Amino acid sequence: RTSIGHFLLNRWRFLEDSFHAHQLYKIPKFNQHMQRNQLHHKVLTYLNSLPSAADSDFVNLFSGNNKSNQIILVIDDGHQVFPDTFLGSRVYWKFDKDCFVLKMRRKEKRRILSSYLQHIHKVADEIEQKNNEVRLYINAENEPERNGRWISTPFTHPATIDTAVIDSDLKNKVKSDLESFLKSKQYYHRLGRVWKRSYLLYGPSGTGKSSFIAGMAKFLCYDIYDVDMSKVAGDSDLKLLLLQTTSKSMIVVEDMDRYLAEKSTAAVSLSGVLNFMDGIISCCGEERVMVFTVSNKDQVDPTVLRPGRIDVHIHFPLCDFSSFKNLANSHLGIKEHKLFPQVEEIFQTGASLSPAEIGEIMISNRGSPTRALKTVINALQTNNDANKTTMIHKLTHNGSVTGSSGAPRNLSHSGSVDGLVDLPSKLTHSGSSRTVEESGDSGLFCMENMHTGKELKKLYGLLRNRSRRKESVDLDGGEAKLST
Numbered sequence: 387r388t389s390i391g392h393f394l395l396n397r398w399r400f401l402e403d404s405f406h407a408h409q410l411y412k413i414p415k416f417n418q419h420m421q422r423n424q425l426h427h428k429v430l431t432y433l434n435s436l437p438s439a440a441d442s443d444f445v446n447l448f449s450g451n452n453k454s455n456q457i458i459l460v461i462d463d464g465h466q467v468f469p470d471t472f473l474g475s476r477v478y479w480k481f482d483k484d485c486f487v488l489k490m491r492r493k494e495k496r497r498i499l500s501s502y503l504q505h506i507h508k509v510a511d512e513i514e515q516k517n518n519e520v521r522l523y524i525n526a527e528n529e530p531e532r533n534g535r536w537i538s539t540p541f542t543h544p545a546t547i548d549t550a551v552i553d554s555d556l557k558n559k560v561k562s563d564l565e566s567f568l569k570s571k572q573y574y575h576r577l578g579r580v581w582k583r584s585y586l587l588y589g590p591s592g593t594g595k596s597s598f599i600a601g602m603a604k605f606l607c608y609d610i611y612d613v614d615m616s617k618v619a620g621d622s623d624l625k626l627l628l629l630q631t632t633s634k635s636m637i638v639v640e641d642m643d644r645y646l647a648e649k650s651t652a653a654v655s656l657s658g659v660l661n662f663m664d665g666i667i668s669c670c671g672e673e674r675v676m677v678f679t680v681s682n683k684d685q686v687d688p689t690v691l692r693p694g695r696i697d698v699h700i701h702f703p704l705c706d707f708s709s710f711k712n713l714a715n716s717h718l719g720i721k722e723h724k725l726f727p728q729v730e731e732i733f734q735t736g737a738s739l740s741p742a743e744i745g746e747i748m749i750s751n752r753g754s755p756t757r758a759l760k761t762v763i764n765a766l767q768t769n770n771d772a773n774k775t776t777m778i779h780k781l782t783h784n785g786s787v788t789g790s791s792g793a794p795r796n797l798s799h800s801g802s803v804d805g806l807v808d809l810p811s812k813l814t815h816s817g818s819s820r821t822v823e824e825s826g827d828s829g830l831f832c833m834e835n836m837h838t839g840k841e842l843k844k845l846y847g848l849l850r851n852r853s854r855r856k857e858s859v860d861l862d863g864g865e866a867k868l869s870t
């Protein structure tokens with residue numbers, strides 16, 4: 387009975403429509419510049435929410451990303467017709483290759499077209515906001531038959547800004563910076579600037595840079611476009627990739643220092659990277675956050691780091707005792723332990739490991755916090771010994787400090803041992819001090835944990851240990867005087 391009713395209704399509608407002239411509107415996936423057509427994405431989201439989608443002859447079923455028992459219906463891009471009604475008027479949708487085709491009666495279009503498209507935008511935005519499913523896009527090889535260069539997948543990385551074990555002030559500063567960015571479209575336009583903001587995350591390997599990027603994207607509810615530079619064919623290809631990103635997205639280039647260092651094999655030139663970061667091309671599409679990671683900022687060309695290309699520098703240091711305690715709390719569930727003073731003392735001699743290394747030790751020993759802490763202590767001592775060996779090697783080879791042979795050595799006038807960087811004057815004598823400098827209209831600020839007192843103690847501890855060793859370092863004027 388229902389199938390007869392369904393059949394007769396379709397026939398009647400078809401007959402009725404055949405007495406009206408219709409207008410067709412095509413909505414392609416990409417525009418003529420191969421940029422992603424936002425409306426195409428909105429229409430797909432909207433159609434998937436229609437009851438007629440669920441009743442259509444073919445529907446794709448996908449399991450949800452966030453909840454495993456969630457089933458998602460996605461319309462099939464076969465030759466089906468999806469009816470919809472809006473303001474009492476009937477319209478039809480269907481797929482045609484990679485386009486959507488909207489069919490409506492010619493006499494109705496003035497009355498309903500623009501409000502219908504606004505309705506689609508509104509419903510699609512509400513659905514996206516509700517799902518706030520962040521998607522990860524990776525750039526594929528440039529294959530002609532592939533439609534578009536980005537392949538996407540739901541992004542379900544569990545990290546958030548709060549799970550990162552870094553200075554809590556730093557976290558709050560980043561969050562408020564991101565929040566003010568989200569609300570500052572008018573402000574940027576009044577300055578004549580593109581509404582985008584760039585972050586540089588720098589620090590040794592395993593200090594949480596990539597995890598923090600995941601946290602930033604989830605905080606913003608922005609999709610991530612992870613640019614694999616090894617798959618970029620050249621400067622124009624990089625621009626094309628940028629053109630095909632959507633607004634409300636984070637564009638990520640990891641290990642940029644390594645890429646820029648490999649000048650001979652890098653397909654993209656330095657100027658290509660500079661333009662990608664802040665050239666005219668970067669204004670194609672707004673409401674974007676760009677994030678770059680490097681392991682050593684000093685090796686990056688300063689033109690890459692100027693304000694406007696990089697607005698915020700965020701330092702990810704190796705572990706110190708306070709971040710160690712945060713890791714012990716999150717990984718082992720302990721806030722205090724009898725071995726903590728021993729751990730603190732080793733940190734004060736200058737040993738350090740990355741949060742990844744310490745976290746891994748704790749995870750593999752999470753059944754026994756004492757065993758985990760003892761393993762961390764051993765690992766730190768091993769690291770300490772390795773540091774000392776490296777430092778002595780450097781001092782005996784780079785500086786001209788030698789053993790008891792008394793060979794001359796050149797002390798810089800300040801009495802600091804050669805080969806050691808003159809530590810900046812804004813030293814504090816204990817703990818770590820964070821330096822946040824606002825400069826210029828770019829609001830550039832650096833968020834750096836400057837472990838100054840600790841570095842002094844580290845070097846002093848190393849030298850003291852060394853001077854106790856059998857070889858005696860011949861320091862003019864007694865003890866080495868470190869500049870403070």
Ligand SMILES: Nc1ncnc2c1ncn2[C@@H]1O[C@H](COP(=O)(O)OP(=O)(O)OP(=O)(O)O)[C@@H](O)[C@H]1O
Pocket residue numbers: 549550551552590591592593594595596597598681702740741742743745
């Ligand atoms: N500061 C941190 N807080 C919490 N977890 C961390 C931190 N640093 C590293 N980790 C953990 O260590 C692992 C590696 O972290 P991540 O990949 O973010 O480091 P990275 O800085 O990107 O390293 P690389 O420079 O080698 O890419 C992750 O599982 C992460 O959870």
Ligand SMILES: [Mg+2]
Pocket residue numbers: 595596597640
């Ligand atoms: Mg990483």
